[in-house]
Amino acid sequence: MKLKLIITGIVILIIGLGLGSYLDEYLFVEKEEQYIPKLIVLGDVENILAITGLEEYDPDEFVYQNEEFLGIDLRRLIDKASPITDRYTIQLMGTDGLTAEFPGDNLTGCYITFTQKHGWEAINLHHPVSSNIKSLQEITIIADGSNWDRGMNLMTTEKNLLNITPGQALANSYTTYLNFEGSVQLENDDIDYQTKILTRKRILQLKDLLPEGTKGQILVFGKKGETTYHQEGFLEISGNRFNYLSPTRKEEIDNIQGIMINPPVNSIADTFYDAEHYLETGERVLIFLIDGFGYHQYTYVVEHGLLPFMSTLQPAKQALSVYRPVTNAGMAAMITGVGPEKNGVYSRAQKDMLVPDIFTIAEKTGKKSLLIEGDIKILNTGVEPILNLDTNGNGTKDDEIFTTAMENLSTDISLMFVHFHGVDDLGTEYGDLADETLDFITLVDGYIAQLVQGWSGKVIITADHGMHQIPGGGLHGVARFEDLIVPYIITEGGGKNE
Ligand SMILES: [Zn+2]
Structure with missing residues (x-):
């Protein structure tokens, strides 16, 4: 009797351990090791956010179509990124490029959730249903209007011509440019295997920003006072800043603040x-x-x-x-x-x-x-x-x-x-x-x-x-x-x- 009990106990223990490790492996460990893509908050913000889990943002419970979800309050998320202006527009972009845009002033019922099925997902309880974006990749904050003390200013010596922020550049049309970084070669069994490394950059062509017929020198200012004189080049939109790339791509100024057409001698x-x-x-x-x-x-x-x-x-x-x-x-x-x-x-x-x-x-x-x-x-x-x-x-x-x-x-x-x-x-x-x-x-x-x-x-x-x-x-x-x-x-x- 006693022996039987002990054996039963041991069997239960073994089953228990087995089940435990089974659960661990298939439910918990698996979940921890699951790949979660980064959701990026960028544009006209002080802090770029790269979100890799709901937990870091203290999610709330909400109900959508009779289903319970855990989601990050969008307002709270954006506040954490700290927009550079009080008034702004939000763009939600999915991996397929589908993008929803709405003003940032009323975000009641806007949540960001993560599910196995849809990845990151924007669920907006009060907005039109088309604002809900699945496989969400980026949340872009776009400052409203001109903000001459932020972003990048284009000027002559007598006139301020244009103010543009990284968010505004991201929200409109930009060019995707493949920047050649280098190539690697490897010989295996007398065969050469070659690989080119490129980085995909979002850019604006400087010449597209300049007034038509602009000739002469262009002076580019960086945040730490760096300067370079050129006639053309690119502005790379990098998260919440612009970087300047010279026409030969050999020169780069991070975080440019201004561009002056024909600066004084x-x-x-x-x-x-x-x-x-x-x-x-x-x-x-x-x-x-x-x-x-x-x-x-x-x-x-x-x-x-x-x-x-x-x-x-x-x-x-x-x-x-x-x-x-x-x-x-x-x-x-x-x-x-x-x-x-x-x-x-x-x-x-x-x-x-x-x-x-x-x-x-x-x-x-x-x-x-x-x-x-x-x-x-x-x-x-x-x-x-x-x-x-x-x-x-x-x-x-x-x-x-x-x-x-x-x-x-x-x-x-x-x-x-x-x-x-x-x-x-x-x-x-x-x-x-x-x-x-x-x-x-x-x-x-x-x-x-x-x-x-x-x-x-x-x-x-x-x-x-x-x-x-x-x-x-x-x-x-x-x-x-x-x-x-x-x-x-x-x-x-x-x-x-x-
Ligand atoms: Zn002074």
């Missing part, structure tokens, strides 16, 4: 070479950096008689700033003669330059230099700046900066660099062409007039970047012509040589 980096040249020939140099003074503002104040001194000089040339057109990057280019790619300053976050600045160069040849700044050190320059506070509390430091510069005009300084800040401050607060900003430009023009009058030697007047209008004020730091094109003037001081 001059650049703010010329400041360095012009100053270096004058110092070498024994001349003194006075450099003015008018912060946030764009070329379009210059022409506006000249036309309206608001630039009494500078308009008596040779007309300013257009000079190219750098991407990003912010103070650190612009000033670094001015004083090093090279762009962010080489000097390492491409945003407000960098203060150290990778190459010597004009102050260091001057110092090496025994020439004294002076950098007259506001209340903050912008960059770690070769000379310590003289900082100026708003001691009289009139809301600007430019009058104190002016006074400090006046006091040093007739010293043994060979290179003086004066950085006026107020045009940027007021432009940001009121707008690039607001009366407050224009009045301040006139004020700075007066400061410069007096300093030039008292200076013996060469004078360079330019800006770190420009400024554009936004609702209620101004902004810079964007790939737009207003931010990227600044005036550049060289003149002679009116003071006597000592």
Whole structure:
């Protein structure tokens, strides 16, 4: 009896174990090892998502056609990808290319589920049934309208022509291009087996974006200030960004921000070479950096008689700033003669330059230099700046900066660099062409007039970047012509040589 029980127990145990491992193998293990294709959320989002399972997204239960499903709430999914605009359109694309598109503002009852039968599947309980896509492969977020501070901007030196985001490019027609990566050869039994490796890229032809009849150079800006000059090329749509590929495909810039047709010959980096040249020939140099003074503002104040001194000089040339057109990057280019790619300053976050600045160069040849700044050190320059506070509390430091510069005009300084800040401050607060900003430009023009009058030697007047209008004020730091094109003037001081 006892033995029988034990044997039965053992048999049950064996069956149990067997069944257990059977279940494991056919239900659980199998499920874990099952191949789940990636569902990609891309386009105009901060984060590209590659979804490989429902579990990571905390799915909800819902009922569709009397069947129970587990699904990811589409709104929650999209929020996780973080769209770059509040208003957007959604495209759901299946592996067969079938695509449903609807606005992103009402997503109640929209779920993404995964089943053995249909793979990833969009089930939208309240939308027309044709919005339900089986074998879903991609969810593309498409920003509505123009978003000049996002995506990629195409411009001339006088006009912003086109803003396009990766989502908008994906939502419309693009070309699929097979990029040849290389070929591999293997010999087996005296037979050569050859394989070509290609990558499939979604591209826009640059020439299709340019206005008809465009001739000349094209300048492409990358996010870290990389630049390349070409006449044509491709834009690769890569997830949530554009990359530029040169016509020969040998050159590539990741995450491009802007393309300028026929950029100016001059650049703010010329400041360095012009100053270096004058110092070498024994001349003194006075450099003015008018912060946030764009070329379009210059022409506006000249036309309206608001630039009494500078308009008596040779007309300013257009000079190219750098991407990003912010103070650190612009000033670094001015004083090093090279762009962010080489000097390492491409945003407000960098203060150290990778190459010597004009102050260091001057110092090496025994020439004294002076950098007259506001209340903050912008960059770690070769000379310590003289900082100026708003001691009289009139809301600007430019009058104190002016006074400090006046006091040093007739010293043994060979290179003086004066950085006026107020045009940027007021432009940001009121707008690039607001009366407050224009009045301040006139004020700075007066400061410069007096300093030039008292200076013996060469004078360079330019800006770190420009400024554009936004609702209620101004902004810079964007790939737009207003931010990227600044005036550049060289003149002679009116003071006597000592
Ligand atoms: Zn600035």
